[in-house]
Amino acid sequence: MASSHQPKNFDVFLSFRGEDTRRSFVSHLHKALTQRGIQTFIDDNLTRGENISEELLKAIENSSASIIVFSKNYASSSWCLDELAKIIECTKKVLPVFYQVDPSEVRKQIGDFGKALTKLEKKINDKTKVQRWRDALSNAANISGWDDKNSCTESELVQQIVEEILNSEFIQMPSNVASMQLVGINSRMEAVTKLLDIESNDVRMVWITGLGGIGKTTIAKAIYDRFSNHFKAKSFVENVREWSKTEQGKIHLQEALLKGISEDKNLRVSTIYEGTRRINKILCLKKVLIILDDVDNADQIETLLGRFEGFASRSRIILTTRNKRLLANRNCLSTYDYEVKELDEDEAIELFRKHAFPSNEVPEDYLELEKQAISYAKGLPLALKVMGCDLCGRPKLEWQDALDCYETNPLEEN
Template identity: 40%
Template sequence: MLMLRLVIASMASSSLSFQEKYDVFLSFRGEDTRNTFASYLYAALSAKQILTFMDHELERGDEISPTLRRAIEESKISAIIFSENYASSTWCLDELVQILECKKTREHIVIPIFYGIDPSVVRKQKGSYGVSFAELEERFRDRMEKVHQWRAALTEASNLCGLDSKDFRPENKLVQKILEDISFKLPKYLSFNEQLKGHLIGIEKHIKEIESRLSISTKDVRIIGIWGMGGTGKTTLASVVFQRLSYFQFEGYYFLWNVREEYSRYGANHLRKKLLSELLNDESILRMDTPFVASPFINDKLRRKKVLIVLDDVDSSTQLEALVEGYYHFALGSRIIVTTRNAQVLKKVADDIYKLDGLNEIESLKLLNLYAFGKSSPPKNYAMLSNNVISYADGNPLALKVLGSFLHSKSTDEWESALNKLKRIPNKDILDVLRISYEGLDKGEQNLFLDIACLINQSFTRDDAEKMLDAGDSFTKIGLTVLIEKSLIECRKDNKLWMHDLLRQVGHTIVCDEHREPGKRSRLWDVKDVCHVLERNMGTAAVEGISFNMSEISKDIKMCHASFSEMYNLRFLKIYCDNIDNKKFKLYLPQG
């Protein structure tokens, strides 16, 4: 019994370690199509950078070779070209059996192509297939089980959804249709593998939404924006849509990663030349020394080319306008996808803006579990801890991936310790990504962000915040709009202001970094810090705001008259009293 278990474990391990090498395996009868249709199809696949196995030089024999078996197993898709004499080759029939076996055991995708042969001839082994099998039955009369296996394989394959050459004229339309089918099936296969890694959990519904808004069938030129908070998966979503559509639906395509950093480092001129040189497959554009201005010749080429462009992480209108200026020169049907944290970037040029929200609780749990445990559900003794991590991340995929990877293989005690630490000190990898949005604000917007992160809780409406933070000027109203557009806060249907807890932690960290002493920081919200400063009269002119909840205090706060005397820049004081027994807790404010 023990030996059986070990064998099963070994087989499972072998299956999990299996790696694909080819995108497509071509199965065909060489004498029928090697120098015609099979070669045309192979060339078309190769031109689209689809790694395809075609047995150009392998020696043929009575049985399929180990090399071919391995090639089938290492491919994601098999395209089987059933031609007039396909069934006369035992080699082809053995390939077919191996392909269908991989379909059952390894999620292998099979595309039957009926080239000059009716599917019913293949299915029922009539006509030339009937003649071939009469000869095979005579030749293998002592091994009839093999003949039966081949018959069953042909019947099974011909019942799969396939393509019939008589439906496509001229022949290049059949090649194009096969390319399109493979273009959609390859991403589907990749999605299966990516889900094992956790990259695509919760993203399928967004893919469908973006593809719908792109309206590929319409002939205009469209710009679609994907907008959302840092770490929500905008780049991942755009890259998956790009993979699914680029190679077969468009004549030119380019994914320009991290525009914010690239623009800052190299400038608009370099990025525009890079973009157009890729779209037009013309490296001479990159070598131009003068400031780049598209010539009439280049514009004419653009008008003839249907393109797909992704501009990733654009954070200003200046960047976007520099890169899409003259986009109307692109051929009809062209599409541009822009990812950004700033909705204002999109409002002038985008035809549609899609707001990407975080994951729900079920999706969050799946993502965390895959990174932390390598499976879809946590061990029982980790269930509560997993829920605490999910609550902390609040749907942010980046946080779930980073924390899941960090907590992988750690004990429950280490999980508890890590969670306690996160309440005070956020993870640096998460903090660095989210802080980018803060650093893109001007000084006044940064101060408003810190006010909301440190002083305003989720019960405040936008009107409340404007009244309490305005300080007699009109900046707060426009400042709140900017923070909303840059995905740093939300104004929900009840007009309540909401900030993600991870962004709130960003604000807390920035203020805590101002000084080791709480009384020399701009804002105070932690009750221990508040008690420390007020009772010891350690406040300074640096303090601009104080906000805390009395219910979190376990003792009375006693202050002298001078507790606020040095805080002459204090402009905001808010004391919450949630579920508090006023007889037990008192705040002794100075007289006068």
């Protein structure tokens, strides 16, 4: 019987010669990739044999990209060369790293690298396989990659590789927000994404404004999910308005922010002044992504971000608010505003039906009632969702009673 187990998909497959790099460069690279949320395959637990394993072949096939770390003994391993040939044959994106070996030696199979390959060839009777190896080496070495001689330190080389992976289209970072299930979210996310312009070197602040229940927080969470892996220091601070009502609440917000942008996940703040000082110290040193959700006055912003006296280059700050008057307080940062509009008629119908009629089949005698409910919601996603859930499965008479109640007592914004 065929197994029902589905092979795992990976963002990156790591190919390397263990004796050269497993405990040094590759271990640092693997740790950096996984810390940034990049699903990376490394063959730590595979049993080596004469031929490449089926598990390894599947891992290569199910990886979006492969990083090949060429080192001095890479060509002495038939296992590595079989891996390489498979990678060249089927991987969508190949990224070579030349670690303590000259790219021309790999491309032309000369020098010590070529000698290792020639020595291996003498043990192999299969000329077709050997030619496949040589072709794969030439192809891979001709691809633009990284030469460790061009990097000051190994840590800088690792950082360059990780940033390249994160900025590549083939990586689909996981999202905690089910964007595909959120009506109208994609176009709104794209609009905010353009304003953020993650690749620019300036510091940017983007305000997401609009009525309560319009979807500001949902958009901010989706943006955070999409881009948080581009930043080592990041924090999503929720319910700023509510927590800021007391001094202890403000300290709680500062601690939440600091835990995201600092190395210390157990830190504690004694006073608001101490918290602001510690936050400002970090903001000057690190590229950060910070989202402050539901801000309604300037004091809350100063408590959490200080007076904008210094942010590290390429930092991004997003604030959601109902209070557009806050935007009048422009500062020295590049500041942009995105006002979230109500859902259009088609979007409102789609969202309401998701919750009121899960089967997406609307009885004809409910169409007028549905139209009435949608008009009361005025394009607010939260209202459409709440009413849809409330009315789902109820008979017509109860719909009419509920609609009469909505008309006289509109849903409060929250």
